[in-house]
Amino acid sequence: MRTLIALLLAILSSHTLASESQQPVRTVIIIGVDGLSPRGVDEGLTPSMNRIIGQGSFSFHARGVLPTSSSPNWASMIMGASPSQHGVTSNDWRLRSRSIMPSKEGAEGRFPSIFSELRRQRPNAKIAVVYDWGGFGELFDHSVVDVNANTEGPERTMLRAVEEFKYNRPDLLFVHIDHVDGAGHGTGWHTPKYFEAVKRADDRITEMIEAIDEARAWDSTVLIVTSDHGGVGKSHGGQSMDELEIPWIIAGAGIANGREINRDINTYDTACTAAYLLGLTQHPSWIGRPVTEAMISGPRAGWVDSAYLPAPRISPPGALMARDEVVVELSCEIPGADITYTLDGSEPTKHSAVYAQPILIRDTTTIRARAFMRGRESRVSSDTYRLLRSDAPRNVRFEYFEAPEGKPRWELLPDFRTLTPTRTGMCPEIGLATIEKREDQYAIRFTTQLRVDQAGTYMLHLKSDDGSRLKVGRRTIIDNDGSHGPIEESGSIDLSAGLHTIIVEYFEDHGGESLDLAITGPDKIRLPVSFDRFVAPE
Structure with missing residues (x-):
């Protein structure tokens, strides 16, 4: 029995030592590509990201935080915590006008970041931050970094970052690239233009990889490539997996080759991983944990061998x-x-x-x-x-409205009773695909009859960007109002067999736009509500 106990203790001891045997690296480089989705990497033309996937470890199921907006997610990435701890809850966040105080205050009254912790624990460390979105600069104390460079465009951003690596060799180099998010907002996530932007980002990552190659520095450098959020349609900020999941790729000194990490990774684990690699003690207020499963010396669980092949x-x-x-x-x-x-x-x-x-x-x-x-x-x-074929029946009446010039912007659904429609007509479905509209500040009211073949309890699902409301008869079933990214709300109702009048009200504030209606019947099967379920209103 004593022999067995001694053997178990020896195994546990060796595992603990192995987990702690990762030696601090000289340089950690984090490249964050704003708006880069896992699908953007997996289906895009990304030879450099594919190279570091093959030479390192990765996950396409890492998660950001809610809301899936940029500032809360970048803050979580560098602060090792969620918005409920650091207090950054929107892109409008500013240090002097915040509404939620951080649970722990460091320099300038900010929540501790990887930048401030590296400076506190290693006062002589070199820290460089290069970014091309001014909002990122609001998230950290500029006095704790040696280089605070707000550049313009991915080429200038990476050029400055590569120069910092070549000539100053910082201990921590953070690079933020913004244009992929811009392509998503401009033409939509996963459109040809979006994939062109992803390729452009990969070309910039190539420049950093070549700099590491030329310096023969892979034995002392770790490179992390990740993102803040994905997107749906032309927007993000909602509550879908396409917006929440992000790629997380790591390669370099002490990092295992060809591993797919299947344990949960959250964006706030990035700061903790960087701290671990740099030999820092993790701040006690951080809730993340280092992704040691990616490391040669890490645990023997939480990952699988991967022979990565990009998806079509x-x-x-x-x-x-x-x-x-x-x-x-x-x-x-x-x-x-x-x-x-x-x-x-x-x-x-x-x-x-x-x-x-x-x-x-x-x-x-x-x-x-x-x-x-x-x-x-x-x-x-x-x-x-x-x-929606040209011969599809048009059984949905729509009324199209535009916000009056010189009046306050619509940030909520307008009072349709006080408005005169700019245009009316009939369309096949409740949605935006067949209606001519301007870019922002408009509203649409849809009226039709829903045919129900079987009596029972039905769940209606309304997803919109921005606000929407659904009524069955005079009863409001779903209220999804407000200026927001694509968010889905659901409501249940008992319906008899026959026809039921439904009204959907929708408005677009700015940015992305979407409206989708689905239904789950007594059979528990969820389906889009298509044109063959509608009968023209009386």
């Missing part, structure tokens, strides 16, 4: 489209990879249809695709196309 890109991205047909193309960054796909929503295997030419879609279809090459297989890419 599906183009154009799926959406509700007012078109009779759409031509869909599949591609993979790795030449020679075979792509298989399905059109019925099932899981593609190597025995599924092999992609050889563009696919013509004429009905609502879900495409799922996977790449295969030399025993490796990618994740599944998936997109759904809902086509």
Whole structure:
């Protein structure tokens, strides 16, 4: 028995020593690409990010924090804590006009960051921060860093960052690149322009990798590439997985090759990981933990071996489209990879249809695709196309309104009773795809009858950016009002078989725009509410 206990203690002791044997590295570089989604890396043309995935460890299921806005997430990344601790809850946050005080105050009354902790524990450390969004500069105490460079554009930003690495070799170099988020807001996440922006970001990451190569510094440097949030449509700030999940990639000294981390990673773990790599003691108010599973000396659980193969890109991205047909193309960054796909929503295997030419879609279809090459297989890419054909019945009445010039902006749903519509008409569905509208500051009221075939309890789901409200008869079932990113609210109601009048009110403040209605019936199956469920209002 004593022998068994001694053996167990020896095993535990060796595991503890192994976990603590990571030696401090000379330089930690964190590159944060604003708005970069896991899908942007996985389906984009990203040879440099793919290189460090292969030479390091990664997760495509790391999470940011809510709200999925930039400032709360960048703050969480550098402060090792959530908004409820550090108090940064929106992009409007400013140190002198904050409403939530930090749970722990450091320099300038701010919550402790990786920058301030490195300065406190190692006063002679070199710290450089280079960024091209002014909002990032609001989040840290400039007096604790040696370089505070607010640049313009990804090329100038990375040029300055590479110069800092080459000539000053900081202990901690943080680089923020903003343009991918701009592409998402401009044309939409996962559109061709978005993927072009991702490629441009990857080219900039190439410049940093080449600088590390030239300095032969991989044995003393760790590079982390991550993001603050993803996006849906043309916006973020909502509560969807596409907005919440972020890529998290790490490579360099002491980092294991070819590991996919399957333990939970949160964005506030980034500060803790940097502190661990630099040999710092983690601040007691930080709630994150270092991602030691990525390290050679780390635990033997929480990761799996990975032979990474990028997922196929599906183009154009799926959406509700007012078109009779759409031509869909599949591609993979790795030449020679075979792509298989399905059109019925099932899981593609190597025995599924092999992609050889563009696919013509004429009905609502879900495409799922996977790449295969030399025993490796990618994740599944998936997109759904809902086509509103020109011959679809138009049983939804809409009234379109524009905010009056010279009046206060609409930040809530307007009082439709006081407004005169700019335009009225009939459309196939409750949504924005078929209605001509201006960019911002408009509202639409939809009225129709919903056909219910089976009596029972129904759950209605209304997702919008910005505000919306749904009524069945005179009863408000969902109130999703306010200026916000894509947020879904749901409400249940008992419905008899027959026709039920429904009214959906929607307004667009600024930025992204979206409106989607879905229903879950007594069979517990959730479906979009499509045109064949509507009957023209009386």
